[in-house]
Amino acid sequence: MQKFISFIITVFIFTSSFSQTKYGKPEVHPIQIQNTFETWSAYQKKNIMLSRDFVALDASSKEISKEAFLNELINGNHIPIRLQSTDSVFYYKLFKIQPKSDTSIKATIGxxxxxxxxxxxxEGKPFPKFSFTDLNGNIVSNETMKGKIIVIKCWYIHCAACIKEFPAVNALVEKYKTQKDILFISLAEDSPEQLNTFLARKPLSYSVIPDMKSYMNETLELNAFPTHFILNKEGVITKVVNSYESLEVALEIESKL
Known part of the structure; x- marks a missing residue:
């Protein structure tokens, strides 16, 4: 009985706090969504995209910067929940992680x-100067791609997640094939010989540049693969993402600017 009363009080506080704010209510219950890691993971994959532009709210519904929002998530005491909205703006709010929640939720969010x-x-920085030769002998550089929107995929042959998204990124190239101001290139760690053998079995519609391990590790300082960059026509990085889903959303926005 005491547990039931505590639950009712929690729900009352939760609903009362949102009756006093101009923002919508959470689209899921912040406590119930933490019942299992599987429940949270399914919600996060479908509804939370931290790479996108969104209005960030702290636990008291105060607007904060995206950087401050992400830092709170890194600290491990909050989960992000999307708020209901009648407009096209995304609103993400911080909610406390419950003490008994699966520790995998905290680790994954962090x-x-x-x-x-x-x-x-x-994002917002110029992409480092480069001049490379792709597998077909074409020179790919900042100069040859000036005035174009550039999509760059960073990957390597033994990265399962990188290969799994091949069909999706190939479909993206097909989708934008009539837009001559959008170019798709990829930086791969592997040698030309390895890539030619591999791509004969698993085609990639991007221009492929081999032997990029040092450049990606030292110049780009990557620690996650795949990583996708979108550069605007001035060569400035407008978005960096680690999944095809985020890439698709970001490129659609960039292509309409």
């Missing part, structure tokens, strides 16, 4: 937020 914060800090 690692995801850490990667997203690193990506976020890269």
């Amino acid at each position: 690692q995801t937020a850490f990667d997203e914060l690193k990506n976020h800090k890269t």
Whole structure:
């Protein structure tokens, strides 16, 4: 009986706090969504995309910067929940992680937020100067791609997640094939010989540049694969993401600017 009363009080406080704010209510119950890791994981994959642009709210519904929001998630005491909205703006709010929640929820959120914060800090900077030769002998450089939107996929042959998204990124190339101001290139760790053998079995519609391990590790300082960059027509990084789903959303926005 005491547990039931405590639950009712929690729900009352939760609903009361949202009756006093201009923002919508959470689209899921912040406590119930933490019942199992599987429940939270399914929700996060479908509804939370930290790479996108969103209005960030702290636990008291105060607007904060995206960087501050991600730092709170890295600290491990909050989960992000999307708020209901009647407009096209995304609102994410911080809610406390429950003491009895699966520790995997906290670990997953923290690692995801850490990667997203690193990506976020890269955005708005010029992409490093480069001049490479792809597998077909074409020179690919900042100069040859000036005035174009550039999509860059960073990967390697033994990265399962990188290969799994091949059909999806190939479909993306097909979708934008009539837009001549959008170019797709990829940086791969592997040698030309390894790539030619591999791509004969698993085609990739991007221009492929071999032997990029040092460049990706030292110049781009990547620690997660795949990583996708979108550069605007001035060569500035507008978005860095680690999944095809995030790439698709970001490229659609960039292509309409």
